[in-house]
Amino acid sequence: MLYVAGVDVGSTQAKAVVLDEQAHVAGEAILDVEMNMSSAAQQVFDLVVASAGLTPDDIAFTVATGYGRYRVTFGDLQVTEISCHARGAVAEFPNTRTVLDIGGQDTKAIRIGDSGEVVDFAMNDKCAAGTGRFLGAASFALELPLSELGPLALKATAPVKITTTCTVFAESEIIGHLAKGRRPEDVLAGMHHSIATRCASLVRRVGLTPEITFTGGVSRNAAMVSLLRDVLDTPLNVSAQGHFMGAIGAALYALDHARAGTPGTRRASVEEVAP
Amino acid sequence: MTTDILVAGIDIGSTYTKAVLLDDSRAVRATAIRRSGYKPSAAASAVFDDLVANAGVEKAEITYISTTGYGRYMVPFRHTQITELTCHAVATSHHFPTVRTILDIGGQDIKAIRIDDQGRVRAFRLNDKCAAGTGAFLEKTARYLGLETGDIGPYALRSTQPVEISSVCAVFAESEVINHLASGIAPEDIMEGSIVALGGRAVQLMKRVGLEPDCALAGGMTHNPAMVAALESKLGAPLRLPPHGLGQLNGAFGAALLGLRRVERLLADGREIAPPSGEDAVKPRRWSTYVPASAAASASA
Amino acid sequence: MAATTHTAKAMDARAAGQRLVNQWLANVHSAPERGQPVAYVFVMGNAVEILRVFGFELVFPEINSLQTGVRKAAPDFLAKAEDYGFSPDVCSYVKADVGLMLSDMAHPSGTRIPRPDLAIASSLCNVYIKWAEIWERHFGAPAFVLDIPGKRFATWKPIPGTAQYDADKRWVEGQLRDLISQCERITGKKFDPDRLAEVEANVNEMVRLWVEILTLNQRRPAPYNSMLDGLTYIGVLNAWRGTPEGVEYMRLLRDEVAGKVARGEGRVRQERFRLIFSGTPCYVNMRRLVELFETHGGVFAASDYLTYAAGGLDSSGLFYDPSRPLESLAEVTTLASQLGLSNHFFSHHTLAQQVKDYAADGIVYHGIKSCRTVATSMADNREYVTTRYGLPTLYIESDLIDPRYWSDAQIKNRVDAFFEVLEQRALLKGGK
């Protein structure tokens, strides 16, 4: 049996999947990136291989993606998150024409052509406003785990208007609103709204062509999904595997190579890419 | 010298609320400080209570109260309010008549102020949009390194080889800090690197108001010796710090000084000191918030 | 770049270009000693032909500024200007030049730039005019604002003989006459139309060769990279415009490029993708940027920048008629603006044409935060080109010379992804 792996080393979390020859998911793993991207990559790889009940030698081809893709010392090939998220999204929702990926530190909008190819993309990676990190600030200020933010925000009745765009100041704004007696769910809804409008403008930058598929860690957040639906005024595909979409896309590329038997061409050394 | 005049200055900052009590010889009779929290008016009353208690006087003995800081309008028992820029200018010039440029690094903003020989504000600039240029930047790094605010300075002073922090976003700087830690760089070098980065931005702001010597630092950052050193080296000149630990109290001190001036003027003119007039004078109509009759009608319909 | 090959001949053109640039800088440096009047001019719409007639030495402040970037000295100059009070949002060329003024005009090239006796600012970039106002204040030198009406709308066609054409030409000619009297006052010389005809004949020859050189890059593989080699070419082209030396250089260059084409030598060893570059270069990191593309086998076959920075004459092959020199100068200046330079604001058609002419696979837009002339509506333009023509495009952002806006990891990420897009398309088309 042929197995391949996709490893997505993000700014906040490292994700990995193993696919079998039929492109079925044979294992998946996720890990917080703490200190060291290379070791996080190695660990998540070990984990995913174990979860598939395999050993590293069973993996025929590994594609690395994500912000830290050049720090993956063991991969065969690197592909950008843009191509990987697109690939993963199209594999699950073949009619996808626009992908929105909200990650921990950046947001991407990708336009897909009729053959599933990437046509255009836009990203926000200069300022942490409007990224998953904005929610991280909320999670810190409210002392709630990330997974509870969305469900709580959905209960809002009178969302507050968040005025700061800076992620750092957002934290104090949240606390300020709470101190003034606003309910956490209303504050959270405001935070979500602020991200949703920023991301919507990024999506419009590549043209809002349906169907739209929402990927990345923040796609696990139900409030974000529903707000984006409202703001974009269109339905949204969300996969249960949304968080792994980059890793799945990477693994699909790995599968292409493994099937074709083409050798890997790992580019660029670790030093070449500044953090 | 009689001391039957007592003037309080209260500075309601975004992070700390500070108060100073002066008598008519301009001597500091008491000070007080507290975290501002999220109810500035409550913080102001609490600090005022502390102040009178510290001075061992009754509230009724206070002649005049002036407020400053971002919460200056939120104190109902004030006689007047003055902006912190004016207060810093007056206070600094009182201590050091030769100072022409003042820097105040606060938790959520930075201010650079150029003043003249009379202590009047001539030009100023602030930065408050992006956390990368404020005290919050240091606090974030410190939090990541497990340091308390008060420890930042002494800790960073141990640095021998400050590392360069190149990110322009405070959030991304955090990843940079993590990377540096991972590659084995000493935490004090990282802390010092952040201080140098922030110091550079601060000096830039000072230049943008037309930096003239002498320079002074005010606000909470005066407690941070590493920041003082970094600024001095960037400026290539010494920084004046308000004496007697009045650095963080500089704004409150200035507010009290200006209050005292006002009292002296009123008394010299033989006028009464009116009771505190906390509520704002009636403002003219605000067209910006005017709701057209038609809109009001349709909203209620 | 390892992928580049240089023949002995190539070194010739390069060495000749280098020699000319050095000589020009030396001339600039010594102009005051020699009592030669100095004019500051911009690359777009500069009436250099008239200045040559009066024997002005030319200073191109844009080149001074970009050179601070190339020589990695920009941060100091920019900081000086910002400390002086210029907003970070102001054009970085202006700021670098202000930095130079505050450094007593000591340029990092070793040249001391003399003060201007005259400055000409055309209306093609409004910042030129604001910039010239700064010189007026600093040097007390008179600024001559040359208003050259551009396109009034995207499909605007100047048609000789129409009342509209005459109106615009009359306006430009009137101003050129003012300029001539001003030059006469400054230099004490009388205007010599024959000399103007001579200069124009030289410009004609240079433009003819330049158009040839541009066209040679339509060949596959492209013999040179517009955004690296091309930038050197236009430097010489500007500094020596209208001179015999300039003609000679262009001929040498044309021969060299033609030779490469004949031998099938390309700029990159294995040319996989041909690209159009739109926008201004990032002079601090141009080498790095080109390398990011060339490692993927991508070459910039053409760029609208080469037209803008060469004064627009290559657009539709505009030539002077030296038999009626002044009138013809007015005509061609107007046409260069309407057919070439004002395309900044309506560039979608021109870009689409370049894509066709150069058989390009995509367009790379380089947005400059502080250059609103080039970048204001780039995103809208891109949207139009992508939806209308289905072309892959890439948008990257940095600055002309300010290294603070260059983020290597972010740009590399985008370039990598862009080539993945190009590869995918190539696969789908079943080619390459």
Next chain:
Amino acid sequence: MAVDIESSLTDVLARCHELSLRQDIGEDEANIAIGYFPVYFPEEIVHAAGLRPHALLGGGNRIEVRYADARIGSFVCSICRSTTELGLNGSLKGLGGFFAQPICDAAKHMAGIWGRNFPQQDPQILALPQNVNSPASVRYVYDEYQRLRGILADKVGHEISDEAIRGSLAVYNENRRLQRALYAIKRDDPARLSTVEAYLLVRAGTRMRREKHNQLLREALRLLPQRRIRPMDKPRVVFLGGFCEQPPLEMLETIEDVCFIVDDDLLIGQRWITEDVPEDGDPVWALAESYIQRSAASPVQYDARKPKEDVLMTTLREARAEAAIISAAKFCEPGLDDQLALSRRLDREKIPYLVLEFEEKMTSFEQMAMQVETFAESLLFD
């Protein structure tokens, strides 16, 4: 009686205010609206054609930008962004013409954006010259105005007669006289007419037929002298920076809480021509000549006869102002360049000034209040 005066004035101002909030072009009149981007536009020719000039003044701070961010660089001023938004969100879809002028590089791009997105609106650049010092300039402006006249004639399907244009000149001459009267009140008796009020009165002219606006101004000028006012002790300042992108009302209010603005350049294009345009002779020539010879100054018009610093000094003197507020819209290169030049001159003349940067879309004014209060304090605590 005094109450009646005040409530009549409030009625007038409320009408103006309501007009200032309208984002669309309005359908109250059958005529085609011809949109133009700041600063100045020869409205008389449009008026004479029987068309409706519609000054594009941005979207204010209540508009939600949804589409424009994807089309315009993040480093471009708000008025370009919000105008594009108004185009893309359909608010301006009824425009029958669109003109931008070469005031700055961003504005020239507006013609490109409009051309790509709304070609049916026949977007154009009216190429007003940056060189107004050449003897050939009046003729050139004249030619360009004739071009405009031709375009408009095509739209209405008949020639625009000299007579019609002369009639419009008369209407606009009166309008400018009334505006000057308004500004005289502001200067001589600032407590009687606030800058926000004057601004709303002037701005209303961009949203109604000029004849009606003349009526409105006459009414305001009749009421104002009878208004009961409370004298206040505030420093007199001149405000600059409102020539193109419009500062939010809140900003002007924040300033006026502590200062009197006794002169300003808000909507300067509305009174660009400073004296009556001659109503005899060739009316288009008269208009062109007035543009060159009898006009105001702004950062987006080069004029060797009017260095901006000198203009400011004259304004300060004539308005008897003790200080200046030199503002600029964020990302407005011409404004920012002049801001520096002006502040250097003020430094030299030892005239106090305050530098402010604003954005049309601003909604929070706390920091600005602090700056303005500090400034006023520095003037008062002398």
